[in-house]
Amino acid sequence: MISTYPFVSGKYLVNGEWIELPEKVDVVNPANTSEVVGQVAKCSEEIVNGAIEAAENAFETWSRSDIGERANRMNTAAEELSKVIEENVTVFVRENGKTLVEAKKDLLRCVEVMKGCAAELLDWWKPEVLPGNQKVQIRRRARGVTAIITPWNSPMILTFKRVIPAVLAGNAVVVKPATNCPLTIMTCLKVVAEHFPPGVINIVSGSGKAIGDTLCSDSRVRTLAFVGSTETGKDIMQKSAGNLQKVYMELGGNDPAIILEDANMDEAAIKRLRMGILRAAGQVCSAVKRVYVQESRYDEVVEKLTKEFSRMVIGDGIQPDVTMGPLNNKAQYDFVNGLIERTAKSGGNIITTGIQLNPETWDKGYYMLPSIITGVDQQSELVRVEQFGPIIPILPFNDIDEAVKLANDSEFALRASVWTENEDIAVEMADRLEAGAVFHNNHTVFSDLALDFPGLKESGVSRETRHCGLEFFADSYGFAD
Known part of the structure; x- marks a missing residue:
């Protein structure tokens, strides 16, 4: 046609x-x-x-x-x-x-x-x-x-x-x-x-x-x-x-989101995190591509984010009920699917959820349900690369020093976010994070388009x-x- x-x-x-x-x-x-x-x-x-x-x-x-x-x-x-x-x-x-x-x-x-x-x-x-x-x-x-x-x-x-x-x-x-x-x-x-x-x-x-x-x-x-x-x-x-x-x-970017023990991860915060991950089906340079959660909150965040992902309606973006459209092209679609397959074979736990708006026409487009991945470590391919798709690894950490070390362990340094109720700690961490911009309790874009902070490193x-x-x-x- x-x-x-x-x-x-x-x-x-x-x-x-x-x-x-x-x-x-x-x-x-x-x-x-x-x-x-x-x-x-x-x-x-x-x-x-x-x-x-x-x-x-x-x-x-x-x-x-x-x-x-x-x-x-x-x-x-x-x-x-x-x-x-x-x-x-x-x-x-x-x-x-x-x-x-x-x-x-x-x-x-x-x-x-x-x-x-x-x-x-x-x-x-x-x-x-x-x-x-x-x-x-x-x-x-x-x-x-x-x-x-x-x-x-x-x-x-x-x-x-x-x-x-x-x-x-x-x-x-x-x-x-x-x-x-x-x-x-x-x-x-x-x-x-x-x-x-x-x-x-x-x-x-x-x-x-x-x-x-x-x-x-x-x-x-x-x-x-x-x-x-x-x-x-x-x-x-x-x-x-x-x-x-x-x-x-x-x-490119491989943006980390760091969730501290005191973070208020209520429904609004989880929605902001989801938007930071799945905007444009994850095909955004400055999207969240790694989530690090302090161990005491790990299971809670995984559960809440999985529930939030399950509400996503995937289909043709022209339909008003759709909240996430397809990937843009076959090369990216094949790459992301291959990444999921390799992660599963290496022991990663893939939690795929969401709603297919039109299951009968699903295979006609580059559609993917969003996935949360647990059971991976810092050296996993999924954590190292820029996924550019609706998939997100979630990893635990012990303390702030470890979180900063893990977040900086990448050739990319575009954006980062710190989720905590303590703004002083957020600022202290921002000074240590290698990123062109750091957001507090959000992971988004600058509302003032006159502002544009470049990425660091690669x-x-x-x-x-x-x-x-x-x-x-x-x-x-x-x-x-």
């Missing part, structure tokens, strides 16, 4: 023109793999080079544009995008697998990013005068062509949090969306691009490796922003080193920001009398 997404299906955008290619890849609905939602064009190296050239030409004038004009254009684009949110939600669900609630929230946050970045721009761009005997200003300027490669799991917000500040800072961008979930991004960016000069926003699609290699090797690309796996991030860093490109990367390459990411896409320089 084919249900073609209007206009952007099978096309790419370069220099203001949408061009259709004969060579395409189907984008399937993970809830019903027989449904083709639309198609994505397979762009060649020549097309990518043309996109870089268009961005380079547009940069010459856009980088010198008035700051107020940039903000006004973005605010106008945000108003136009807000008018088409509802009509894009269902297709986003169909190509991604999120629930209706999750999908709409992501789209609304894209508009919020646009308005928030535009509001931050004017004050952020003003020269900063440093104290001292000599008058020295810190001034900012756009860097140049910016390549943005985004993933399939949370494509909307992760794309907009890079494209929007890059453009507002005065850069021209080449965007490469994930092949598994490109259509809603392209449709929404079409709305945005229409409010900017041709070439400021360009979109190419197809093979991640082929396009990524081209973007990394081209000296005209001055910034490369990537969201995805740590392995791919390392490969990109190696290939971009020849041109000393600025890299901004959000990579979870990211960047620095913290309070300005919607604007500084990631600009150079600072000194001006002295």
